[in-house]
Amino acid sequence: MKLPSPPLPKALRPTPPRPGENGDDNGAETKPGKAEKVKDVSVEGAAAAVGYVDERTGLSPFLRGFLYRKTPRGNTWFYTLGSATMFAFLSQAVTGVFLAMYYEPDPSRAYDSASHITNEVFLGELVRGMHRWGSTVMIILIFLHMGRVFIFGAYKYPREINWVIGVVLLVLTLAMGFTGYLLPFDQRSFWATVVGVNINASGPVMGPYLADFLRGGAEFGQSTLSRFYAIHMLLIPGLIAALIGAHLYLVSKLGTTAPPWLKAEKKNLREEAI
Amino acid sequence: MADIPGQKRKRKSRYTEDRNVAGAFEGETMTRRGLMTGGALAAGGIASAAFGLPALGFAVGPLFEDSEADLWQDVGPVSDFNTETYVPRVINIVPVIGEAGKTTVYVRKALPDDKSPSDKEGVEPLPMVAISTRCAHLGCPVRYIQASQRFVCPCHGGIYDSQGAVAGGPPVRPLDRFYNRVRDGRVEIGDRFSLNSKLERFKPRDPSNHLDGLWQYLYPSRPTT
Numbered sequence: 001m002k003l004p005s006p007p008l009p010k011a012l013r014p015t016p017p018r019p020g021e022n023g024d025d026n027g028a029e030t031k032p033g034k035a036e037k038v039k040d041v042s043v044e045g046a047a048a049a050v051g052y053v054d055e056r057t058g059l060s061p062f063l064r065g066f067l068y069r070k071t072p073r074g075n076t077w078f079y080t081l082g083s084a085t086m087f088a089f090l091s092q093a094v095t096g097v098f099l100a101m102y103y104e105p106d107p108s109r110a111y112d113s114a115s116h117i118t119n120e121v122f123l124g125e126l127v128r129g130m131h132r133w134g135s136t137v138m139i140i141l142i143f144l145h146m147g148r149v150f151i152f153g154a155y156k157y158p159r160e161i162n163w164v165i166g167v168v169l170l171v172l173t174l175a176m177g178f179t180g181y182l183l184p185f186d187q188r189s190f191w192a193t194v195v196g197v198n199i200n201a202s203g204p205v206m207g208p209y210l211a212d213f214l215r216g217g218a219e220f221g222q223s224t225l226s227r228f229y230a231i232h233m234l235l236i237p238g239l240i241a242a243l244i245g246a247h248l249y250l251v252s253k254l255g256t257t258a259p260p261w262l263k264a265e266k267k268n269l270r271e272e273a274i
Numbered sequence: 275m276a277d278i279p280g281q282k283r284k285r286k287s288r289y290t291e292d293r294n295v296a297g298a299f300e301g302e303t304m305t306r307r308g309l310m311t312g313g314a315l316a317a318g319g320i321a322s323a324a325f326g327l328p329a330l331g332f333a334v335g336p337l338f339e340d341s342e343a344d345l346w347q348d349v350g351p352v353s354d355f356n357t358e359t360y361v362p363r364v365i366n367i368v369p370v371i372g373e374a375g376k377t378t379v380y381v382r383k384a385l386p387d388d389k390s391p392s393d394k395e396g397v398e399p400l401p402m403v404a405i406s407t408r409c410a411h412l413g414c415p416v417r418y419i420q421a422s423q424r425f426v427c428p429c430h431g432g433i434y435d436s437q438g439a440v441a442g443g444p445p446v447r448p449l450d451r452f453y454n455r456v457r458d459g460r461v462e463i464g465d466r467f468s469l470n471s472k473l474e475r476f477k478p479r480d481p482s483n484h485l486d487g488l489w490q491y492l493y494p495s496r497p498t499t
Contacts, residue, residue, distance in 0.1 A: 202482035204492035
């Protein structure tokens with residue numbers, strides 16, 4: 001049984017010969033040169049590989065819908081803030097994974113291992129700096145993105161759920177900032193986190209229990225650092241990645257809004273209706 | 275619509291066949307498909323709970339454990355301390371983690387004025403006043419300044435008088451203290467306790483938790499302390 005051949009991206013489609021190319025004046029084909037032959041073979045090989053994957057996964061309709069979706073007129077650079085936030089997250093994820101290879105979440109070792117990363121590991125200062133400053137960049141970008149969505153009115157029907165997902169992502173990102181701050185375990189991060197946990201404890205009724213959960217007990221100690229490390233490394237990044245997936249799915253499903261200064265051709269529509 | 279005589283209104287049957295459920299057999303009150311769906315969901319729920327609940331309990335377990343280290347720490351002979359000023363001493367409140375678990379405690383000899391309303395008659399009052407440096411606002415370390423006889427917090431400007439009672443700034447209650455005793459002429463520091471504004475003793479609370487009036491009921495004592 002022969003399955004219908006999948007559609008090929010334009011770049012991979014073989015180009016028909018131009019008049020005069022590979023042929024004499026009467027249109028009869030001449031032998032192609034060696035360069036052309038190599039090109040043909042490589043194009044065919046790539047096409048076959050793409051076809052192999054596509055036939056078995058059905059990816060191409062999804063990718064076409066995702067990457068070549070229609071967007072309204074008047075797109076500006078403001079529309080890139082969401083992608084910029086996502087790239088900030090990816091940068092945090094990659095640098096974070098490599099920092100975890102050197103960092104030791106133990107109260108007596110944490111500070112030493114962090115300063116070992118900065119002072120002794122090759123490119124350690126750069127990678128730690130990227131993670132440290134990247135966190136601030138990510139929070140700035142997430143607020144700019146949120147401001148863009150708010151000012152453009154892009155949170156309105158039918159995109160309310162995407163706004164809510166975005167707010168959850170904002171809160172999770174702030175929680176990343178809070179849990180990550182403790183990890184260098186110097187005086188500043190230690191006391192800032194003591195104060196932060198005690199702010200949680202100041203909430204009535206549930207507050208003290210929440211503080212106990214964060215500290216892993218009544219006093220600030222080993223379990224606090226391990227907890228913050230696990231939350232910072234595993235729990236929240238997983239949630240953020242999953243929610244970014246949902247966020248992007250809804251963006252591609254619902255499309256983006258036109259900027260507010262673009263008056264749609266409603267005038268004409270109304271005239272026509274009358 | 276009026277009832278047609280001789281034709282009773284159909285009562286809802288519990289049998290699937292009477293209800294015209296697709297694929298129903300005679301005498302069934304539930305379709306096989308429904309049973310299988312329900313069974314699969316229940317099995318999935320039980321399987322998820324089997325790993326989810328222990329993991330959750332593992333994470334929140336410390337909330338219900340008394341983690342207080344019941345030990346008395348020697349801070350020096352009685353002759354090191356006087357009634358005039360506080361002497362700073364270092365104790366270890368989280369014994370297992372070394373340097374990071376250490377804290378300062380300010381110790382002076384108790385005066386007759388230092389009697390607490392919580393002291394029971396016939397029971398010897400605490401021999402020392404051992405004040406914790408943990409600010410009752412948000413937990414920063416306070417410092418005692420002898421010249422002004424005040425404890426001062428560096429973070430948000432909390433000020434306490436020489437008894438540890440609030441003299442100004444945001445703290446909601448006096449500084450915590452530690453139980454203490456004298457054994458063989460040496461002072462020993464025990465567990466932490468909290469105080470309200472009348473210097474009555476309470477089980478330890480987190481900084482920022484009120485202990486006065488109706489407020490105290492919003493900040494219950496917890497199993498961990």
